[in-house]
Amino acid sequence: MNFSELVKFRQSVRAYKHDKIEPEKILKCIEAARLAPSACNSQPWRFIIIDKHELKNKIAQTTANRFIPLNHFTNQAPVHIVIVNEGSNFTASLGNKIKNKKYSLYDIGIAAEHFCLQAADEGLGTCILGWFDEKKLKKLLKIPNNKRPELIITLGYPNEKLRKKKRKKIEKIISYNEY
Numbered sequence: 001m002n003f004s005e006l007v008k009f010r011q012s013v014r015a016y017k018h019d020k021i022e023p024e025k026i027l028k029c030i031e032a033a034r035l036a037p038s039a040c041n042s043q044p045w046r047f048i049i050i051d052k053h054e055l056k057n058k059i060a061q062t063t064a065n066r067f068i069p070l071n072h073f074t075n076q077a078p079v080h081i082v083i084v085n086e087g088s089n090f091t092a093s094l095g096n097k098i099k100n101k102k103y104s105l106y107d108i109g110i111a112a113e114h115f116c117l118q119a120a121d122e123g124l125g126t127c128i129l130g131w132f133d134e135k136k137l138k139k140l141l142k143i144p145n146n147k148r149p150e151l152i153i154t155l156g157y158p159n160e161k162l163r164k165k166k167r168k169k170i171e172k173i174i175s176y177n178e179y
């Protein structure tokens with residue numbers, strides 16, 4: 001696939017086959033994330049790979065609950081990746097304060113998408129999850145109190161067809177030379 005095809009091909013996968021994922025493919029996705037840009041090259045991320053079946057199912061449970069129809073597919077994915085915010089470096093932290101931003105969140109979002117695009121190129125499906133029980137997740141993975149898991153990515157071989165993308169029309173999202 002060339003880049004434009006890859007971008008169209010990547011979608012949030014919410015049905016997975018049980019097939020195991022080759023460890024080198026997971027590392028290739030991590031490598032793509034590692035090469036992502038970040039404010040002041042802060043690289044404020046740590047990727048926890050959860051490939052132990054029982055632990056992974058416990059992580060999946062933190063993403064769903066009985067009362068909300070969200071994330072009930074996650075236990076199908078054989079691997080979960082948790083991205084922990086390690087905090088910005090000195091210069092990016094200074095930038096955060098001066099510009100009232102949280103650059104590490106942008107950085108982690110970009111790294112997550114690098115991961116997902118590489119996964120798609122490997123024939124793997126992903127879904128980025130921002131909805132999970134942070135307290136339970138931290139406890140399960142022994143994440144220190146002062147660090148936040150920002151995103152979970154489910155990973156596995158897709159068991160669904162390519163969907164048509166639902167997106168705002170281009171005229172609605174661009175303007176030239178003024179707002």
Ligand SMILES: Cc1cc2nc3c(=O)[nH]c(=O)nc-3n(C[C@H](O)[C@H](O)[C@H](O)COP(=O)(O)O)c2cc1C
Nearest residue numbers: 010011012013014070071127128129130131132165
């Ligand atoms: C920061 C972020 C958080 C997300 N959280 C969830 C989630 O908790 N559960 C879910 O099913 N999808 C989640 N998604 C996936 C979006 O719903 C999805 O990207 C969007 O609907 C566009 O569809 P596509 O990814 O298939 O192109 C999330 C995506 C992002 C970028």
